[in-house]
Amino acid sequence: MVSCVLSGGIRGIECFLVRVEADISEGMPVFELVGYLGSEVREARERVKTALKNSKRQLPLKHLTVNLAPADIRKSGTGYDMPMAAAILHAMGEIPQGSTDDTLFAGELMLSGEFAAINGILPIALEAKRNGIKRLIVPSGNAPEASVVDGLSVYGIKDLTELVSFLNGETVIEPEKEPPVFFAEDSGADLKYVNGQKLVKRGIEIAAAGMHNVLMVGPPGAGKSMLAKCIPGILPLLTKEECLEVSSIYSVAGALNNRRIVSRRPFMAPHHTVTETGMTGGGAGMRPGCISLAHRGVLFLDEMPEFSRNALESLRQPLEDGRITITRYRGSLSYPSDFMLVGAMNPCPCGAYPDLSRCSCTRNEIKRYAERLSRPLLDRIDICINVERLEYREMFNKSENESSAEVRKRVCAAHSLQQERFRDMPGVYFNSQMSPGDIKRFCALNEEEEQFLCKMAEGLGISARTYHKVLRVARTIADLSGLADITMDCLTESLFFNRMYGSQ
Numbered sequence: 115m116v117s118c119v120l121s122g123g124i125r126g127i128e129c130f131l132v133r134v135e136a137d138i139s140e141g142m143p144v145f146e147l148v149g150y151l152g153s154e155v156r157e158a159r160e161r162v163k164t165a166l167k168n169s170k171r172q173l174p175l176k177h178l179t180v181n182l183a184p185a186d187i188r189k190s191g192t193g194y195d196m197p198m199a200a201a202i203l204h205a206m207g208e209i210p211q212g213s214t215d216d217t218l219f220a221g222e223l224m225l226s227g228e229f230a231a232i233n234g235i236l237p238i239a240l241e242a243k244r245n246g247i248k249r250l251i252v253p254s255g256n257a258p259e260a261s262v263v264d265g266l267s268v269y270g271i272k273d274l275t276e277l278v279s280f281l282n283g284e285t286v287i288e289p290e291k292e293p294p295v296f297f298a299e300d301s302g303a304d305l306k307y308v309n310g311q312k313l314v315k316r317g318i319e320i321a322a323a324g325m326h327n328v329l330m331v332g333p334p335g336a337g338k339s340m341l342a343k344c345i346p347g348i349l350p351l352l353t354k355e356e357c358l359e360v361s362s363i364y365s366v367a368g369a370l371n372n373r374r375i376v377s378r379r380p381f382m383a384p385h386h387t388v389t390e391t392g393m394t395g396g397g398a399g400m401r402p403g404c405i406s407l408a409h410r411g412v413l414f415l416d417e418m419p420e421f422s423r424n425a426l427e428s429l430r431q432p433l434e435d436g437r438i439t440i441t442r443y444r445g446s447l448s449y450p451s452d453f454m455l456v457g458a459m460n461p462c463p464c465g466a467y468p469d470l471s472r473c474s475c476t477r478n479e480i481k482r483y484a485e486r487l488s489r490p491l492l493d494r495i496d497i498c499i500n501v502e503r504l505e506y507r508e509m510f511n512k513s514e515n516e517s518s519a520e521v522r523k524r525v526c527a528a529h530s531l532q533q534e535r536f537r538d539m540p541g542v543y544f545n546s547q548m549s550p551g552d553i554k555r556f557c558a559l560n561e562e563e564e565q566f567l568c569k570m571a572e573g574l575g576i577s578a579r580t581y582h583k584v585l586r587v588a589r590t591i592a593d594l595s596g597l598a599d600i601t602m603d604c605l606t607e608s609l610f611f612n613r614m615y616g617s618q
């Protein structure tokens with residue numbers, strides 16, 4: 115007889131339903147496994163056979179066929195072990211008719227018969243819910259994560275023996291049901307603990323308000339990393355949908371680390387030795403990389419010129435599209451990677467420039483250092499902030515600093531204005547995404563401002579691209595003040611934050 119149970123496979127961060135069928139018939143005692151399978155899935159045969167034996171459920175000496183449908187999608191990973199075992203046990207008559215209906219199974223089997231947690235259980239649970247499936251059976255280690263999805267009964271099962279007795283109704287297991295905590299308020303780093311640095315704080319507020327990419331230039335020890343860490347906390351809190359989307363990426367990457375859900379905006383700070391694959395994702399498991407783990411949050415590159423050229427250039431597509439497509443010999447996959455890029459660098463290799471009494475770098479060394487950031491990459495960075503070392507009296511200033519929550523209120527207000535502005539424009543949400551055409555439409559200047567900007571552009575010799583950056587950032591500055599028109603003050607401030615390092 116043929117028995118069939120449901121499972122789910124992962125492609126990118128999406129899940130597709132898989133039907134696992136098992137058939138036992140007379141004939142040579144072989145175990146056939148078919149259905150366009152990756153190597154880990156083919157190895158499931160040995161795991162399932164041995165695990166059944168070690169759970170005192172010997173396979174019958176008959177012809178056993180297991181098929182994973184649909185046959186046109188390649189299946190990978192170890193999550194099909196549990197549904198295969200369930201389908202075989204069902205075909206063997208070890209578990210009763212109907213006990214696997216309306217249920218999705220996913221989990222890895224160890225040779226002992228115990229189940230092991232797998233990556234990507236959250237997208238599987240979300241897909242189960244979308245398909246109206248009521249029950250999810252997973253390894254105990256996966257149950258807390260899967261139970262984040264409401265409307266599903268999630269059962270965490272220890273081993274094969276427990277699975278059989280549970281499906282036979284001999285063991286009662288309570289579904290996992292602790293509600294998840296969405297909307298984490300505190301963001302770890304808070305601006306209220308950062309003294310001084312008024313201009314930098316203003317710069318990152320503007321950046322957050324228009325989702326502009328930022329480059330911070332300053333000597334070591336000026337607090338660039340600390341300020342960067344504060345940026346996720348001044349961005350709006352993640353919505354529930356965003357939490358589930360970001361958590362799905364972490365789930366697939368196996369990066370949840372005992373958290374059930376990611377409820378704060380991500381902050382990823384890869385070391386400058388990160389490889390291109392580490393940055394974009396891919397490799398043997400086609401796992402998401404740093405830029406996808408930074409999705410909806412901040413990707414912070416400290417010592418930016420020290421990163422490899424390939425790692426830096428790989429950022430260009432995702433900065434443009436908010437997604438990364440990884441192509442390998444096994445095919446291609448796409449992961450979301452919509453992040454705010456925050457770069458930091460020293461003003462010169464030794465870090466002391468422009469303090470000529472301490473800087474020993476030659477002009478050429480400084481030039482070469484700056485040129486490690488390519489023009490196309492710099493073109494995607496709208497705001498440049500000079501970060502200076504604090505003076506001692508500022509460091510010990512006792513006056514109250516504004517908290518991240520206060521700044522966030524203004525950032526949220528600016529975001530709402532932009533949502534209203536771009537409501538008819540699919541794919542555009544923030545000022546930083548405006549094309550030259552959009553800039554013409556939404557950043558029209560009055561005569562006096564127009565003349566001023568022309569004069570400045572001529573005087574500073576700025577390119578058309580920089581001109582557009584100035585307008586985009588000026589639009590955000592106007593939004594932060596709730597102004598309909600871009601005023602002279604907005605332009606002046608925008609020009610101040612556009613003195614791109616090494617651009618003149």
Ligand SMILES: [Zn+2]
Pocket residue numbers: 462463464465466467473474475
């Ligand atoms: Zn130097």
